Amino acid sequence: MEGSRSPLTRRLAALDRRLVALLTGIALIRPLCSVTGLTDALGRPFAPLALTVAISLAWVLIVARSDAPDPLGTLVAAGLCYALAAIVLSGVLSPLLDGELDGPLARPFTIVPLFAVNALWGAVCGLAAAALRDRRDRRDRRDRRDRR
8 A cells, every 4th residue: 555655654654763763862962961960061052052063963974874765854853853852851850850840841832842943953954964965976976987
């Protein structure tokens, strides 16, 4: 029944779930640095911005070098999975560390924007990864053609 599946369903089925999970784990470094106090020790706003840039670069380079058939979809999925994981992490850790619920679950109106911003972050990184991969592929084709 491949023909009856929607384009979105086919696109989601083609994603490398292990790669999405890896990228989500890399992004979770940012909230974990915040929870452990490393972000405060390194200084705000520098530390969160530096971590975001480093995570973005890692995402772009990993996906550009991977065999993922859909860099844009892979990184949008990673952004959405990161948003979900950050919500869950906040919901579990804030009562343990602060004694009360904090974060998106305490302010539900922030959940939709959180998903939107992280999907956008993934899309920007996905476009960059696709552009890098396209540039590499063109260079490789040119090099193969020149060797003939």
